Amino acid sequence: QQQVKQSPQSLIVQKGGISIINCAYENTAFDYFPWYQQFPGKGPALLIAIRPDVSEKKEGRFTISFNKSAKQFSLHIMDSQPGDSATYFCAARASGNQFYFGTGTSLTVIP
Amino acid sequence: DSGVTQTPKHLITATGQRVTLRCSPRSGDLSVYWYQQSLDQGLQFLIQYYNGEERAKGNILERFSAQQFPDLHSELNLSSLELGDSALYFCASSPTRQVSEQYFGPGTRLTVT
Numbered sequence: 761q762q763q764v765k766q767s768p769q770s771l772i773v774q775k776g777g778i779s780i781i782n783c784a785y786e787n788t789a790f791d792y793f794p795w796y797q798q799f800p801g802k803g804p805a806l807l808i809a810i811r812p813d814v815s816e817k818k819e820g821r822f823t824i825s826f827n828k829s830a831k832q833f834s835l836h837i838m839d840s841q842p843g844d845s846a847t848y849f850c851a852a853r854a855s856g857n858q859f860y861f862g863t864g865t866s867l868t869v870i871p
Numbered sequence: 872d873s874g875v876t877q878t879p880k881h882l883i884t885a886t887g888q889r890v891t892l893r894c895s896p897r898s899g900d901l902s903v904y905w906y907q908q909s910l911d912q913g914l915q916f917l918i919q920y921y922n923g924e925e926r927a928k929g930n931i932l933e934r935f936s937a938q939q940f941p942d943l944h945s946e947l948n949l950s951s952l953e954l955g956d957s958a959l960y961f962c963a964s965s966p967t968r969q970v971s972e973q974y975f976g977p978g979t980r981l982t983v984t
Contacts, residue, residue: 792971802978803873803976804914804975805873806972806973809971809972849914853971857919857926858916858919858929859904859973860916861913861914861915862913863913864913
């Protein structure tokens, strides 16, 4: 059973556009929600993270929107660039110190 | 470069065999995490060690085991390998017992033939 559901599986965006990736969860005990970026041949790297007492967090062109009541959170990439082309994973931390990851979104930004 | 190193980078072996994957965490990090990444399952947490002791366990098979040594490097042992064990295995480290920011290594690609 997938604890964190991520969509879409793949996404193609024009350069300068907005990329939006969504995640949903069921476990209300999750207390930390990071997003990771992974380039081919590399390990995932932390991009941005949010805690459930905050509805939005912005770092540069990357924003997390968090909807606690809907149990959903999303990553918005503004002014998407070809260098943003990568696989993005959402995740959620359980109280037992275990991370549950979404299945990933392959983002392609077309010049 | 995250500062986490993993060896080997690639490993090809036959079914039924046993392999050992090695991870060196970032300098000063006490926690090590192991993950399996396969195409159909995504990233799956296997196990965490903190300062030499097992801290959390995820979907780790009984055929798999891990340990963290006094110098804080960790090894993941996979035995009686099956075709379905073919995957990328990542190690991550963090400075504290409770994970927030994890730093992932480059991974070991295991192919079981």
